[in-house]
Amino acid sequence: MKRGLLILGGVVLAAVFAALVALNPGEVEFHPTHVHSYHPMLGVLLILAFAAGAVFVVLGGGLHQLSQSIGNWRTRRGARAAAVAGAWHEAGEAAAWSGELERSRALLRKAWRRHAGNTGAALALASSYMDTGEYAAAQEVLTAALEEDANDPDLRYALGEALRRQGNAAEAIRMLETVRVRFPRAPRALISLRELYRESERWGDAADVQAAYLDSLPGKSRAGERERLVELRYQAAMALPDAGDRLAALDAVVQADRAFLPGLISLGDALVDNRRVDEAKKVWEKALRTHPRLVLIERLLAHSTTARERERTLAVLGKHWHALPGDGVHLILARVALEKGNLDGAERELQAIAKQDAPTVQRTWADLFRQRGDAEAAWTSLTAAADRLGAAAVDHRCTNCGHLSETWLGYCPSCGRWDTYRAGLEA
Numbered sequence: 001m002k003r004g005l006l007i008l009g010g011v012v013l014a015a016v017f018a019a020l021v022a023l024n025p026g027e028v029e030f031h032p033t034h035v036h037s038y039h040p041m042l043g044v045l046l047i048l049a050f051a052a053g054a055v056f057v058v059l060g061g062g063l064h065q066l067s068q069s070i071g072n073w074r075t076r077r078g079a080r081a082a083a084v085a086g087a088w089h090e091a092g093e094a095a096a097w098s099g100e101l102e103r104s105r106a107l108l109r110k111a112w113r114r115h116a117g118n119t120g121a122a123l124a125l126a127s128s129y130m131d132t133g134e135y136a137a138a139q140e141v142l143t144a145a146l147e148e149d150a151n152d153p154d155l156r157y158a159l160g161e162a163l164r165r166q167g168n169a170a171e172a173i174r175m176l177e178t179v180r181v182r183f184p185r186a187p188r189a190l191i192s193l194r195e196l197y198r199e200s201e202r203w204g205d206a207a208d209v210q211a212a213y214l215d216s217l218p219g220k221s222r223a224g225e226r227e228r229l230v231e232l233r234y235q236a237a238m239a240l241p242d243a244g245d246r247l248a249a250l251d252a253v254v255q256a257d258r259a260f261l262p263g264l265i266s267l268g269d270a271l272v273d274n275r276r277v278d279e280a281k282k283v284w285e286k287a288l289r290t291h292p293r294l295v296l297i298e299r300l301l302a303h304s305t306t307a308r309e310r311e312r313t314l315a316v317l318g319k320h321w322h323a324l325p326g327d328g329v330h331l332i333l334a335r336v337a338l339e340k341g342n343l344d345g346a347e348r349e350l351q352a353i354a355k356q357d358a359p360t361v362q363r364t365w366a367d368l369f370r371q372r373g374d375a376e377a378a379w380t381s382l383t384a385a386a387d388r389l390g391a392a393a394v395d396h397r398c399t400n401c402g403h404l405s406e407t408w409l410g411y412c413p414s415c416g417r418w419d420t421y422r423a424g425l426e427a
Helices: 002-023 042-097 101-114 119-131 135-148 153-165 169-182 187-199 203-215 219-238 243-256 261-273 277-290 294-302 307-323 326-340 343-351 359-372 375-389
Strands: 396-398 421-423
Touching: 042 101, 042 119, 101 119, 119 135, 119 153, 135 153, 153 169, 153 187, 169 187, 187 203, 203 219, 219 243, 219 261, 243 261, 261 277, 261 294, 277 294, 277 307, 294 307, 294 326, 294 421, 307 326, 326 343, 326 359, 343 359, 359 375
Parallel strands: none
Antiparallel strands: 396 421
């Protein structure tokens, strides 16, 4: 059927050409160049023009087909390269799990170099170096991979982690901030960035990142992270050098969480720094109703300058003594009695303490003996305190990591926890 149609088409075309020649017998002048000229029949010239057009059409179609063939070949070649790289990548990962580090890294490097878009191989290779603490090598791989794909967030995140582990916090922060610009709600980047800011003691920035992270969470997951935000804002407030600014920031912290004890204690301290002692004492007394802690009593006593104020503070202590550690109450009363010169009363309170080997108790005994003029007994007590805890004989300890401090701290610089410091007799 097709052959018959082709023959019929050829016959028709020949008839048309013959008719053109017969109907156009006259000669025309044809100039293919400016120096050559011909005088063909008009019909023949038309047939030649048609044939030339047909040739161009055929050549154009052939070139298009050739272009498609080349494109398909490149696609197939790229697919084969990607398949080979994928096989190397898979084998490299398997070798890593088997502990064959050298073979794994060689395969992963080949997979990455064979197929430039295989960022997974680059990440796996960098992870292999990270696992063995070769952070500089991991950084080198990730930096080279980023030159090929500067917008890949996984590469930037991994490079930030490599920089952090090398101790280059500033560059790690810069790298993660570029991820945050493009993906402002990505939890993984926000968490890492928050911890970097916290480790660098850039508390205000850490709090801002935590606020962004909190906004990205579903409602059920927010409770613990909201508490973390309060803690970071508290530390940011404590880092403010100006007393007025610190007071305003701590007040905002307390307004956000009225149960956050470090905020309440430090708010009172800030009020004292701003010469608002009466307000500070009200804050501490109110906090004592829900948070019976020795540190609040100590602050109230420290800022009770008159006999009447001290009696009032002792009355407040009497209301809450049952909720406070007994040894701590006896020690406070012993110190008050010593300040009044009531040596017998101080001795009774000290004798009531069960934990006699506590350094603070021994120091108080030493003070009692000194006031009585018994230098030898005073020296013995001081020696016992020093032997127990060293010459400093500090008063507060972190209940999480055991870090020691002369005074109460709202934040432990050793373990990074808040509200963990307790007096020796309280812990």
